[in-house]
Amino acid sequence: MAQNKHIREQRALRESLYLRLEDIATVAASFQTEPENHTVRRMLEVRSESVKNIYDDILKIHGDIVMKVATLPDSNLDEEHAFLKRVDETYFTIQSIVRELPVQFRSSAQSPVADKTSIVQTSKTRLPKLNLQTFDGKLENWSAFIQVFNRSIHDNNTLANVERFEYLLGCLSEKLDSKTRRYFEAEIRNLKGEIPAFDTLNTFVESQCHVLAAEHSTSLKSNTYTSKNNNTFTSRPKLVSSLVANTSKQKCLVCEKDHIIYRCPVLKAKSPADRFKVVKEKRLCINCLRPHQVKNCSSTSTCRTCHKNHHTLLHFDRFSGSSGAINETSDSGNTAPAEIVVPTVNALASSLSRQVALLSTALVDVHDSQGHPHTLRVLIDNGSEASFITVKAARNLNLKRQHDKIQIQGIGANSSIFSSGSIHCKISPHGSCQPAIHLEAHIIPHVASVIPSQSLQFYSWDHINNLKLADPNFYISRHVDLLLGADVYAQLIRPGLVLAPSPRCPSAFNTIFGWVLSGSVQPEQTNERVINSFHVKIMEDCPENDLESTMRQFWQVEEVPMISTSPDDELCEKLYVEGYSKLPSGRFVVPLPFRDSKPVFPESKDIAIRRFFALEHRLKKDPVLKQSYVDFMRSVVLIKDDSSPPLHWRVGRVLETHPGSDNVVRVVTLKTALGTLKRPVVKLCPLPYSL
Template identity: 30%
Template sequence: MSKVDADTQSKWDEQLDYKKLPDWKDCASILNKRCQYLEARDSKQIRSEQCVKTFNKNSSTKPTIVNPHRPQTSLAANQRSCILCRDLNHSITNCKKFLELSVMDRFWKTKKLGLCLNCLVKGHSVSRCPSSYKCKTCEQAHHSLLHRTQPADTNSGIDTPSDTSGQSTSAATHSAMEKEQVPEAQVILATALLLIKDSSEGFQLGRVLLDSGSQVNFINEKFANSLGLRKHRKNVDIVGIGVTETKIKYQTQSTIRSRYSNFEISLEFLVAPSITGYQPEASLNVSSWNLPSNLELADENFNQPSQIDLLLGAEAFFDLLESGQIKLGEGLPSLQQTALGWIVSGRYKSKYNTTKKASCVANTLEVGLDKYFEKFFEFEEIQGLRSIWSEEQNECEKHFIDTIKMLPSGRLMVQLPFKKHPSCLGGSYDIAFRRFLSLERRLSKNASIKSQYSDFLKEYERLGHMSLVPNPNLDEDHYYLLHQYVLRPDSVSTKLRVVFDASCCTSSQISLNGILMVGPTIQDELLIILLRFRLYRYALTADIVKMYRQFLVNPSDRKLQFILWRENEPTPIQTYQLNTLSSVFG
């Protein structure tokens, strides 16, 4: 509401109930009423201005009602000059240059000249057009000269204006109609509907574009968010036609499945703000194509414009292809059998030129004022936590409940939630040894940081959070954590903190993090927490000192939390084990 005008804000403030938090329904209701009032007021004002311009104060004759959809032969029509060719003897509706254009060219020329799409007059938009006349063909709010004939209506041409005596249209108009009906080659891109796994291990329907010319797979950012897929940082430059570059910041992974067969594959997708426009751009009339009724089409509505959610590149394209192929006929596309069903793709000749655009593998993002408003309203939507947990999350929760113990001292002890047995871990000592020597060389260059690092681990040992292992048994399952420091000079309490890396792969290319289950998120979303601070006058915050280190790890799992450490270089490198949950990253 801070984005609207002062009068609307005042109306909003007047109806507020300060005993409860307002919701979006209340806001939308106020905005709708306000918009209806403003549109009605502006419409009356425009009609008043039009009447003032129409009436001639010096003339005693009555004003003539003008139909903007018919060329006028009266004096009032002749006084309106053509905005296209600047001729004073006719309006744009009778302009030969305008009538010779195709319907789409007329539409874009009208937009370029800033004319109303309904009455072809400059100075207002179609939503504020004072004219009560509509298109004579479809009764929609656009001029008859801008009506796009549907492909199914092959016997009727474009409705062009006729004069007041009912005479036929000019020869130039007939020429324009014949020119527009010249067959033109179009290309249908292969689309399909498939099932894709979301974050709750369920499958949702998505529309995919198949492209053998792409080296990577893409997923629409909005679609990825609706699936709840976890995104990872991935800086990639995508090069398209004309060496245009698009920056991709995130990558995700999911599994796709066919609706008709057992085909299933796990793929990585680059998260793109947009993949391409609607496919196809306009509706296609396929009634004369004689599509076999017994085939399972991959996309039943391939001829209707719809959004593309995913793009599958060459990685999966050729795995989808099967042996069947059907040619529909001369000047028509082909049917190709795939694991997702029969796809429709190829070149066909259209009698009606319905598009001026061509689609290719190129990612472009046009940011305008409407896009910013769209992003604003998307930001205002608050999505709650998913009520359905995945199988792994449920298993992790059950493991926690079954294994957590309270010791006589009052502290809690937990076990690590394994999804694979630790025996699959390979050797980790060698890489931990090399990384520790590298860390030691860096610490030797800064005495202050080395002193803080040593003090941190001394405190770790003094508090019993780690202990020395004199003779570690490397023949049994074990894992060495790497460690390094993180500096926070502006911190009031701890300026240097040691963090431990459990994502480093062993000789078997498996890490400790890779065999641990990931539990569900149990706290509220950050946005919800922040909103609570708006409900009360006072708010309290608190911090639990060394929170994770208050939980002990079961002694049987501590051998998977070995680290290497020595305070001074002449002394031997020793093995320590972490006894508590550690600050693990990775």
């Protein structure tokens, strides 16, 4: 109970800090609207100095709250994640606007700990406009560029770090190229939406330098090229890199010719299984096809088809019905190593056709916890017993999650995955609130691969030209966020069916979202074929395999036993929560934990009186004890209180008397349980005693 109170206090403190952050965001928005307003700019400059401290305090308090909430039995961290997302958006919005300030203002705003002298000096420093050399990414130009930049900018002590950074940005020609950026996104896919650290990017860039340098060192040859206009020969420029020590030619270990093994036509002509046998016989690494063990491999490349740790040439699907050679792509100088296309099948199939199936997709509005609509792409499939939603979409909706676990069984009766919970959501047609359907969607990592299996050129068929499609961009290969199964299928269908005039055109049927397409189309070129099957069955009784059952038993044996509470303990806790109070002195008063009511002790008064008289009789026998008792009883009095009955008057002991000018005592100082106080003598009542 005390922990819940602490969480409420921490949340209130966190909310007050966030309100300060929102105030600064309002000033930043005003500056963005009126950049020429000097008052707003100066206010933003001053207030932005505290943004970082406020943000750090919020993160610290937020971490404490998350740790406390996680220990509660019915913990739900979705609300905390949503709050942190709002804080991050506000903070980074402020930072992006602060960067629009002029350099002299921004440097002072981002360095609040600097003294005033250094700030004034930085704002007054001006460098003449320099035509610095732009670095184009070529290694042979790096040495000259870095020397000029160090002398002009980096070693200039009069420049602030922000100004050096601005000069550096002006010297760069472009960001990562699109191909390298795709490799980096594939490298960080396991981060699950987290922002990668700079060390991760730096390590990736260094590894890419090694890979590219090694590739060029083995593929570039000192060939000469003949001009069409004359017989002059010019040599191809040679790449010089300090990252490569050996530039000698490599012989293929399969056919012993002068080419890299993954370009070997003999190896490519074999099936994936035969290639794997050759690699094992030659004792090559299955990841980079070089003569070393897998544990010593430094390559960060993965399979282009399944993104697992093996070479693309060694990828084969155990469900593939074909055992022949794999279709190869054109082998050009700009093609990445081992970049071939392998047909894969997600379901059991005996043959692969060149047609691409269009599945029933639509764009719908799904309402979040605040009632705001989110546009999601859904797949309508009556072959599924339930509806499913991706983890990413469920997180964005921020709806209350039910922590239930079901087993999802696909085609072939193969147990595949378990859901991580479910949510209840409301869906409606895109851009409209009615009609609305309520459904329960089970949360899984991914609903399906991209649909359709490959992007198509825009098709315009005469039989559907006048129909309002539920998914206008049906021909673009994209991911699906939500699968609507047989539990809501009947509520989606509306009268209307347009059959395909030929086998190469899709049919259309009407739904509450609009017309959806279903059927096969003939693409112009098909290099990759993927069949998606969405027949899904829910297993109510989830059988566990031997490994999972063994691990579960192990954790149950090692689990810390739960301390059970008795009904009496629960009653005591309830009595404490409902009945405790705090006195003005700071002490707490707690009621006694009687089960029914206060007990009644009959005839106890006579017993107490007899014991009191026996005590006084014993004191009479000892003169010293008698006198001490009398002195004490004379100093103990009852303090009269007109607002309460006599039996509720407080007891006090006289510490000091205050006689007047006539030596008559009218005021005394008393000691009580709550402290010392002064009272007139007429407000005191001495205790009776018989000695």
